[in-house]
Amino acid sequence: MYRLVTNVASKARIARNCTSQIGSRLNSTRNYAAKDIRFGVEARALILKGVEDLADAVKVTMGPKGRNVIIEQSWGAPKVTKDGVTVAKSIEFKDRIKNVGASLVKQVANATNDVAGDGTTCATVLTRAIFTEGCKSVAAGMNAMDLRRGIKLAVDTVVTNLQSRARMISTSEEIAQVGTISANGxxxxxxxxxxxxxxxxxxxxxxxxxxxxxxxxxxxxxGMKIDRGYISPYFITNPKTQKCELEDPLILIHEKKISNINAMVKVLELALKKQRPLLIVAEDVESDALATLILNKLRAGIKVCAVKAPGFGENRKANLHDLAALTGAQVITEELGMNLDNIDLSMFGNCKKITVSKDDTVVLDGAGDKQAIGERCEQIRSMVEASTSDYDKEKLQERLAKLSGxxxxxxxxxxxxxxxxxxxxxxxxxxxxxxxxxxxGIVPGGGVALLYASKELDKLSTANFDQKIGVQIIQNALKTPVYTIASNAGVEGAVIVGKLLEQDNPDLGYDAAKGEYVDMVKAGIIDPLKVIRTALVDAASVSSLLTTTEAVVTEIPTKEVVSPGMGGGMGGMGVEAATRTRPLQINPGDLEAAHLDELIREIEQRSLFYYQEKNKSLRARYVYGTIFLIINLCAWFIRDYAQKALALLPYVSSCGPEGSHCFHTLGVLRIFYFIMFLSTWNTMKLHEAQNSWHSDNWIFKFFLLVLVTVASFFIPQLYIQIYGEIARVGAGIFLGLQLVSVIEFITWWNNYWMPHDQSKQSCSFGLVMSIVFYIGSVCGIAVMYYFYAASTACGLNMFFISWTVVLLIVMMVMSLHSKVKNRGLLSSGIMASYIVFLCWSAIRSEPSHTKCNAHTQNGHTDWTTVLSFLIAIVAIVMATFSTGIDSESFRFEFRKDEAKEEDDIPYSYGFFHLVFSLGAMYFAMLFISWNLSHSPQKWSIDVGWTSTWVKIVNEWFAAAIYLWKLIGPIVRQPRVHEQPQPTAAEVDR
Structure with missing residues (x-):
């Protein structure tokens, strides 16, 4: 599951390709599928049959004495319900045209439920009544379009009448009455x-x-209600309620749009690590990041949901900060330099439960600090009092109600x-x-409001007779709710309807629960106007469409033939071929599902390819490191022994006196490492040819390396000397990279070994290592004073060593300062040993004739020479590997993390090989002691005054970088505080 978070990250390009391919594939299926077309009376009759069958099942639940409906489920026990919309949703017919009629009625019920939240049974009953009468009228020769105009005219009149009779409710008792009626008494x-x-x-x-x-x-x-729902229905966890329910979730609040897939994967990894659901609230979650969330929910089972932030502009920011206060989250905002790449668990909010529908989100029991919530509320109240804009006051009061209610x-x-x-x-x-x-507001319940509104239609004038019939259709349909309620109670519905129409009291109705006529309002039998109005309008709208239908086109179900079984011994008597009917329904939902399945398969295949290619490119770094070591050993050999070993070659005799133009100092400069940089510097994607060139083709590249090395000896001396001048600059640049890499590694090692709890540092392994490094540094200083500054004549060496002591003391003091973020003895101890070594190496690089150099390099290898070579190799590896993604500890401070896509190369190939090229220049300078006219002794490295000063300056520069890393944040901090801080009101506004 954990790996899937990374592997199923989606790409917009893949999604677009898959969408077009799948869409064309499914569309072609639809184009070639056989169609069944029905016309006129036959079509309407079949649709009507579906409407009537569904309405008959739904109407039995209507009223206080409505009956239950038992629904078989694919799993678990059968469901018992009196909810009309639940019954309607469970019905599906085998006949395709009947199913068309049933689906349209379900659409009416769902629309009414979405707008008013109730009245689904009433809407179904009205739809059935209007459509039935409409079909009869059309069959009798009426003009369908005039019938529709008459129906609309009647509905508008009834709605106006209902609105004029509605009563607004305010008391708790009236609210209880409405709730009681809607709950079936x-x-x-x-x-x-x-x-x-x-x-x-x-x-x-x-x-x-x-x-x-x-x-x-x-x-x-x-808690709080957010006026935004889920971005995609794929986040739904409860299909019955069409909601996403998250228990004890993590809450991420982001001020801007989220499109970075890698950052989204990191967020998902944190949620997986804590084994908790995840809610993301942001301005928007764009296609790639959204696909990552959806795929991980469907494939990895991660409970996750994304919601757009409510409001616009400054109001959106204020709403996000309100939510952050309620949940204890931290708003991720670019204004404070925050992004998802450096997110941690402390930035997430928490709450007991979150319920997300398609329209809103409810956050329950947030974990925010109660005092902070109270202060936030007081701040909003102050802003309400100070505001002079009615609009601003309204929005502020709305926020206050959500936060405190x-x-x-x-x-x-x-x-x-x-x-x-x-x-x-x-x-x-x-x-x-x-x-x-x-x-x-409310109107008298039990269907009497619609019944009495039908009287208003008696005096309604129309343009022609057919429109008059349309009005009569609505007039008759308005009687069906009372009729149905009475029939379900076991009495004659027609009698009840007739008696009520004879009355003049518009509040008089039939109490089906008690079986008596009562004042419906006084008896507490009332209906919300919104429910009745929405049910009538939706029913009339769909029924009119059905009435004016002249043709229905459906797909003929495909038949799959199963091979017949043959009766044993009954030659020639094959059992008749059995057939199985499988409906082929392709709607937008099916298209989305098929598209998603295809998308997931393609993404997983591509992800596997990308994973293999990334691993291959990461392993390639070790091969290049080995090749680099071999090349530099060859350069060392060429400098000291190649002229003698290759003396028999004809070309060597013409390569300057004693081969000086091809070997010795200029021989070293003929070994360079630049071709791979030129061939990979613009590589961006794993599928590009340069990626394969970087990570494969090792045999070819080996022969190419040998060929280039041999060819370099035919380059004229002048060009090699020009390259030598360039190499000096390149070597200096590499020294800077080397220092940053070493210091970053030292900081990482300190953080790894030194516990954050200061009470535990006194007995940690890191403290022991700190003492060891400091003892080594002090001993090194003492040895250098003894051997290299024994007399007053060695003033330069004494200056070098004394200044190193000063740097050691300053670094130790600064690393222990309470305001230093990366403080610790271990980092300063390692750094002390490093600069002591640089000082020692610098003094030992002094020419052999220097009287103060007690142990100059004399042409024979010693442990210091080998150690210097090994440290240089390690520095190369650290500097080049820091361009990869293996460890956050090797990231340079001045390298900005950029949003990456899944098919991006794991590290910059061009920069990787550029560092190796600069490293080759650095090694060339070590071998020639930074002097093109230098004649080095065998097995000597980096000897001469130039080398001495390069190393001393390198030491001072290293100490300066380390000290700036310690005190830089402190120096920059006052600049932030000196800026005027906005008031809380200004932040919200």
């Missing part, structure tokens, strides 16, 4: 919802959860899982209906 649920609204306010956030007891409970927790949690209990599930469906409907009632 469950008074307990109605009162629970009213209490929740009273606690958190009518605009407050109320969520529903499974309880752990037999009883329903109300709990108020600190809390969230009410309705915990639904029951004796079994089935009972809890059924009650949750009713509570959800009741809560949505109650919110709708608060928003637009």
């Amino acid at each position: 469950d008074r307990e649920i109605g009162e629970l919802i009213a209490k929740a609204m009273e606690t958190v306010g009518k605009e407050g956030v109320i969520t529903i959860q499974d309880g752990k007891t037999l009883f329903n409970e109300l709990e108020v927790v600190e 809390g969230v009410a949690v309705l915990k639904i209990g029951g004796a079994s899982e089935t009972e809890v599930s059924e009650k949750k469906d009713r509570v959800t409907d009741a809560l949505n209906a109650t919110k709708a009632a608060v928003e637009e």
